[in-house]
Each structure stands twice: as C-alpha cells, then as structure tokens.
Amino acid sequence: MSVAIFIMSSAAGKLSTRIQPRYILAIGAASALSGSLYLSLIFNPYTTILDMFPGIFLLGVGMGIVFPHSANVIFSVAKRDQQPDASGIMNTGINLGSSLGTAVLGVVLILGSFSGLGLVFNNQAAVSSTEKITGVHQLFEKLEIENPGDIDEKQKMLKIQKVNTMKFAFNIVSFVLFIGLIISLFIPLQKKKRKHTIDPFSSHI
Template sequence: MTVFPLALAQFVASYAATTMTVAVSAIAADLGTTVLGVQTAITLFTLTMASLMVPGSKLTDVLGRKRCFAIGLVVYGAGALLASAAPGPGLLIFGYSLLEGIGSALLIPPIYILVTVTSPDTGTRARRFGVVSGAGALGAAAGPLIGGLITTWAGWRASFLLQVLLVAVILVATPRITEPAGERERKPFDVAGALLSAAGLFFVVSGILRAGSGGWVLIVAGAGVLVAFFKHVRARERAGREPLVPSALFRDRVTNLGLLTQHVQWLVLQGAFFVIAVYLQQVRGYDAIETGLMLTPATAGILGASAAAGRLARRHSPRRLIRGGFALTIAGLALLLLLVRADSGVASAVPGLFLLGAGVGIMLTASVNLVQSRSPDSAQGDVSGVSRSVSNLGSSVGTALAGAVLAGATFALALTTLAGAAAAGLIAALLLPRQERPR
C-alpha cells in the first residue's frame, strides 16, 4: 500500500490549522473583523473536527475506509474553495471552519485505520505512522512559514487555493490506496450518540474560548451533555445495541493515558504557535512572513524528530519516548520564558523553539502507535475516531485557552499556562505502565 496520499492528506489538514495563525492580522483587516474573530474561526475548525471525528470514524464501517476518505477530500476541497472567495467572516467560517472541519473528520480516521490494518508487523506500522505523523507535524510546523510566504507574496486567499490544489493531487493518487477485502457490517448508526458527543465537546471548548465572560456556564453545560452521552452509551450496551463508542475502550489504562498525552501534545503545540504568532505580530510588529520565519526552529525540531521516528521506535519503548518528549517540550517553553523579551534579539527564541518542536515531534508517533496498537483490527474504527478526536480537541482547546489567557494577561502567562499543561502530560506519561513494545 502506498502511504503518500494518506500522508499528504494529513499534512493538508494539519497545515490548515496553523497557517491561519500568521495571517490573523491580514485576514482581520481584509474582512473587517478582529483578531478574536479570526481566532474563533480557527478554533471552530479544530472543534468541528474534534466533535465529528468519532461519528466520521464510525462511518468508515458503513461506507468503507477508502470511500469515506475520498468523500472527505471532496467536502474539504469545496470548503477551501469557498473560504478563498469569502467576502466576510461568515463565508470564511462556513467554508473553513465547517466544511473543511467536516471533510477532515471524514478523511482523517481512514488514514490511521488503513495504516494499522494494512501493516504486516509492528515495525512496518511504526515506520508508516512515522511518515503520516511526520507529515502531520510538518503541516502544523511549516504552516506558519508557508502561510507567511504565501500571505506576503500572494495574499491569504492563495493559501486556501493551495489546499484546493493539494486535495486534487490526493484525489488523483487515491486509487493507489489498497483496502483489505472483507464484508462491512451493516449496523445502525447511533445518531443520538453522535449528537450528544458533538454537542458536549462543542459547549466545553466554546466555554473555554469565552473564559471570563460567562464561559463557565457553557463548560458546565458541555460536561452535563457528555455525562448524558456516556449514560446513553451504557444504556445502548445494556439493550444489546451498538453505541457510537464502546465503553470498554475507556477501561484500558494504557489507552486512556495515551489519549491524554495525545491531547496535551496538540494543545501545547497549537497553543504555543498561536501565542507566539500573536505576540510577534501585535507586540513586535512582524508581518506574516517574518512570523513564519521566526517559527522555523520549531519546524526544524519537529522534522528532525519525525525523521528519526522509525529508529527511535526500534530502540526505545513508546513510554520512554513520550516521557522524553514532554521533558524537552517543557525545557523549550522554559527557555522561551527566560530568554524572550520585547527588546531581545531574534536568536533568543531559537533554542526554546527548537526544543519545543523536537519534544512534540518525538511524542507524536510514539503516542499514536501506542494507542492504535492496543486494539485489534476489528476495533480500529472506534479507537482511531477517539484518538483523532482527542488530538484535534487538544488543538482546539490549545488555541482557545491561549487566546483566552492572552486576552486578559501577557505573553509570559500564556506560555506558563501551556508549560503547566505540558507538565500534566508528563505526569500522565510517568503513569504509563512498563510495556517495552506495543502489542
């Protein structure tokens, strides 16, 4: 099976989440909105992905993984095309936040399912996950630089047109993807469960986004809806009906801790990119291309770590890699806090950004491989949807949390908050039991 179209699709989805950060000021000025308004569009994009990732993953059992992947690409491409022509924030949100988010929720789960079920052994699986996760990390890390170059030379709309072009390339390569033969089970889709899970996640992240202005009401409401969702899952299981997600998935300690580390990784990465980009543009007056160039050390760190993912997986257990990754990430954030000042030189941010990128890059493949390998092939639809939902929820919460802190505080406090989140991720990694190789 060729991994190229799957890796490129993950690159595009990750790129879309971070490339907007360097164009925030340009988009806000062009569409007559505010930085907060553009931040809301970014958060809604990742939130839509997170909310619909589990239902999207479940649809792969009905439509087939390859077909679901292709449908997601078409929806995503249509959204990018609409966003490129947006005359105001409304169409931008519809095309970028909603359609691209829905498309991502349909196309991303099949990527990880196909890699898992078509890999003959754990070594091959680790290498393929290294390619896919590396592509995702590259999209997230290079998004600011590529977006900065495109925004400066051709305008922010051209960035969406680039996504349309890449989607067309992936669609052409999609027939090369092989899907294991087998009968798909025609099971009823849990519509109520899908609505409850999506609504709960939406309210929780919306509440974080509106922290300080009654957001706690939304957070409490979202938590209540999620409790209702888990009760709904148990009720369907007792009645002998298949729920959206089986409750047994959340009874495995390694899976739960692995999912938590995935959530924190993307929260820290997306949150740090947003905080640094806004700081550079609002405090130092950098334009889009200068902001992207400033984030290049983080890109280099992620790329270097992702390129070594296969070798690292053969020599070290996922638990050790995740722990080491969080330690490097915290060290990088600490260096940024110690060295970066309003009047400091460009070089002051390089060590911290590089360690931040390297730390996240080391963890990405290890966490995905750990979680996906805990379940048999028959349960890959469930675990892949939850895994991708948790990761994208981390991206959404990272942007929302960082924006909320920035709105009422300082760059230093925002980075300190992210360092605290990384410390929580390290604690989760320390609780992972000894398991030298995922089964």
C-alpha cells in the same frame, strides 16, 4: 518548530525499536517542557527571534517525538476491530486539544493586551472625555502632545504588561506539558516480542 517536528518525526521509528514507549514519550514531553520554560524565562521587551530559537526548536523536537509515538501506543493496544474507533477517538482528541489550546492562549493574550491598554487609559488627565480616540497610535500621539514626559512611562508599562502576558501563556503551556510528562510515566511497559526459534532437527525435515 515545524522543521524540528518534521526531523524528529522522520527519525522516530528508530527510537521505538530500542526504547520503551513510556520513556520515549517522557523524553519528548521533557524536551518540549524545557523549551517552554526557556521561552518563559528569557522573554522580555528586547527579545528577538534569535533569542527564542533554542526554545522554539526544543518545543519542536519534543512534539516531533510525542506525536508519532503516542499514536503507536494507542494503536498497539487496540485490537484489529477496534482500530477505526481508536483512530476516530485519537483524531478527535488531537483536534479538541488544538482548539482548546488555541482558544485558551488566545483569551490570555487578548486579556493581557486589554489589561495593558487599560493602564494607559487610566491617565484621565491626558485623554479628553469628549474627544474620540481611535487606535493605540492616536492615543500615544495625544499623550505625547499633552504630556510629553509621560509617554515613555506609558509605553514602558505597556511593554511590561505584554511581557507578563507572554510569560503567563508560556507558563500555561509548561503546566500542560508537565502533566503530559507525569502521565507518560504511567504507561505500562511493553513486553518484548520473543524471536521465533527454529528447531535444528525439524529444519532438516
């Protein structure tokens, strides 16, 4: 993802001279959205990093397009005396969004993990109320000793819960990217700058 962001950020300048900012940002948001939806659809207990590579790459491409051009749009409408304020607001927004995104997705993943463990702990017959169980591995060892036929089912339930949690996290990311895509379409079109023409008569003076 970082490699894709670096490549697209380096090539972003060429796009801005040919395509309106609203369309560039819409393309970037759509690319990131397609990557997120892809990850949500293909994620399962047997997903490998190679399976996830196309989605991760599309996310990086989209972010690599959005990051530099969103800054260009912000500074293009700010007057010279407003540049410091615009820079501060933009950086604050980036840090705030990053922090909130990390916190929300972190809570979703943690709650999903605890929910999966709760499914395992519901088997009261396998876990003694008087014996202290520390760690998931020790829990599975006890389940396997006391009820060998149930351990595979519990592991399967835990994996399914993890998959559902990851899918839900990707759905949140997709929803945010979809909102960004819609907002980008409302960015006003920029007027093309007229080329300075030289009067052929005055040029000889």
